[in-house]
Structures are given as structure tokens and as C-alpha cells.
Amino acid sequence: MRSSLIARLTDSVGRSASVCLHRFPDGRVVVRSPCGVCRERLATHGPELLAAVPAADDATVVAWKRFRKLLPDYWMSAFPDELGPGWSIEAQ
Numbered sequence: 001m002r003s004s005l006i007a008r009l010t011d012s013v014g015r016s017a018s019v020c021l022h023r024f025p026d027g028r029v030v031v032r033s034p035c036g037v038c039r040e041r042l043a044t045h046g047p048e049l050l051a052a053v054p055a056a057d058d059a060t061v062v063a064w065k066r067f068r069k070l071l072p073d074y075w076m077s078a079f080p081d082e083l084g085p086g087w088s089i090e091a092q
């Protein structure tokens with residue numbers, strides 16, 4: 001059986017981060033980039049949200065990216081009056 005853990009973490013000053021880990025049956029754990037559905041849900045927390053992605057050379061190591069880097073062409077940019085906090089067409 002495979003298992004995944006997805007969490008959104010918030011520190012004491014309100015900064016948020018998201019991480020998804022996948023554990024294989026042999027116990028090995030890898031970092032997973034947020035899927036499309038998770039990206040849509042997490043986008044509501046704004047472009048400064050930190051998201052864990054696998055490091056380029058080792059999927060067991062976390063590399064952190066701001067959400068604006070994961071969603072550079074956020075589809076809601078077509079609706080500027082409805083963009084969530086922090087998102088702007090200029091910020092893209």
C-alpha cells in the first residue's frame with residue numbers, strides 16, 4: 001500500500017506552506033509537487049504561499065517555491081476583479 005500526506009502549515013506570524021509526501025511500501029519517502037486540484041485549492045492562500053517540490057537532483061529532499069512560481073499563468077488572472085488576496089495581473 002502507498003500512502004501520501006498532504007499538509008498546509010501556518011507559522012505564528014501567518015506565513016503558510018504546503019507539503020505533500022509519498023511513502024512507498026518499502027518505507028522510502030519522496031516529496032511530491034502539488035497536483036492540479038491542490039494547486040487550485042492552495043492558490044486561494046495567495047502567491048506567497050510556500051510549496052514543497054522535490055529537489056531537482058533528489059526527490060527525497062524538499063525544495064521550497066513560492067506559489068507564484070508554480071502558477072505563473074494563474075487562470076484567475078482573466079478575472080482581475082475576482083482575484084484573491086496578493087494575486088495581481090502585474091505580479092504574474
